[in-house]
Amino acid sequence: MKEKLYNIPINDAVNAGQECPFCFIERQIEQDLMDFVLGSGSSYMESDVREKTDKAGFCRAHFKKMFDYGNTLGNAWIMKTHMKYTIEQANKAFERYKPTANGIGAILKKSDSRAANSITEWVNGQEKSCFICAGFTDHxxxxxxxxxxxxxxxxxxxxxxxxxxxxxxxxxxxxxxxxxxxxxxxxxxxxxxxxxxxxxxxxxxxxxxxxxxxxxxxxxxxxxxxxxxxxxxxxxxxxxxxxxxxxxxxxxxx
Ligand SMILES: [Zn+2]
Ligand SMILES: [Zn+2]
Known part of the structure; x- marks a missing residue:
């Protein structure tokens, strides 16, 4: 039975006859997650869901899509506690911050994997974290x-x-x-x-x-x-x- 969970979307995606079946699946998961997080089922009012969105946050592309989705109150609830969580994390990184010799260089070259300082390290980690992106990569x-x-x-x-x-x-x-x-x-x-x-x-x-x-x-x-x-x-x-x-x-x- 579990198999069908994956077989059917793959079949549908191939039958759609478009440029890429995996893009097709990715879009379906993305839209399902937008409906889940922000839709009329109001999952954003459930504490276990919000705990996850607070921690994971969202990438730039998905913030934009959430903004455009059109549920201002739902977005505001998600944002409020995510902001609170982020402020706590930011304060920890701010407190640990010390200027380092390679600091500015590593900030300019974002690809540089060396952690320049506590703030850069934390922000870079956040950049990779997104509740909706993770919903696809998990599967x-x-x-x-x-x-x-x-x-x-x-x-x-x-x-x-x-x-x-x-x-x-x-x-x-x-x-x-x-x-x-x-x-x-x-x-x-x-x-x-x-x-x-x-x-x-x-x-x-x-x-x-x-x-x-x-x-x-x-x-x-x-x-x-x-x-x-x-x-x-x-x-x-x-x-x-x-x-x-x-x-x-x-x-x-x-
Ligand atoms: Zn693709
Ligand atoms: Zn994302």
């Missing part, structure tokens, strides 16, 4: 593994994938990371031989689509067919970085 491993189980067992699933548009590059990179451990060695080459050409040809198609989009702005082409160029920008953006740039704002259901 991501299981989704990836189930994806490979389905690929192994289900020839219809394999056929649908091999005639799909492939994946976005970030999710494709994760798939290749998993493939090494989740596909029997003798089948690995066949996997690579299916998906690398698929990715190559989809990238070329998208290049063609965005090129044609530019041509369509030439008055001589004003009556020509759009072909697949109308969605070319958002499709290219998704293919390169994942996500859905053209999605409307996700709002609270009234």
């Amino acid at each position: 991501y491993d299981r989704y990836m593994k189930t994806f490979f189980e389905m690929y192994e067992k289900d020839s219809d699933f394999r056929d649908r994938l091999s005639s799909s548009k492939g994946f976005c590059l970030p999710h494709f990179s994760d798939i290749l990371d998993y493939a090494g451990n989740h596909i029997p060695e003798k089948k690995q080459q066949a996997f690579v031989d299916t998906f690398i050409p698929l990715m190559k040809s989809r990238l070329e198609e998208l290049y063609g689509d965005v090129s044609w989009l530019i041509e369509k702005f030439d008055y001589r082409n004003k009556d020509a067919d759009w072909k697949n160029s109308k969605d070319a920008l958002q499709n290219c953006m998704q293919k390169l970085k994942g996500g859905y740039p053209a999605d409307p704002v996700y709002k609270m259901k009234k």
Whole structure:
């Protein structure tokens, strides 16, 4: 039964026939979590939920999505106790703060893993923490593994994938990371031989689509067919970085 929890969303995502099934799943989880945290079920009034959101906080992208979602009172409740928690943590970091020789350098180079000082260390940790992002990453491993189980067992699933548009590059990179451990060695080459050409040809198609989009702005082409160029920008953006740039704002259901 537990298996179905993962199989069904993967099937739905592949059947949707879009740029990337894992982006599709990610969006579904994100919207479910927004509804859960901020929606009409008012989970934000439950202390165990708020304890989690207080600690985890939210990333910049999800703060924006929560703001746009449209539940001001719910957002304010979540924010109030998250602020309180944050102030307590901030005060601890402020008290431990000492200027260090490499302090400024490490702040400018955010990639520098050396903890420059107590404040930088704490803020960097917070930057990586988000209740909604974690809701996806907590299940991501299981989704990836189930994806490979389905690929192994289900020839219809394999056929649908091999005639799909492939994946976005970030999710494709994760798939290749998993493939090494989740596909029997003798089948690995066949996997690579299916998906690398698929990715190559989809990238070329998208290049063609965005090129044609530019041509369509030439008055001589004003009556020509759009072909697949109308969605070319958002499709290219998704293919390169994942996500859905053209999605409307996700709002609270009234
Ligand atoms: Zn993706
Ligand atoms: Zn996030």
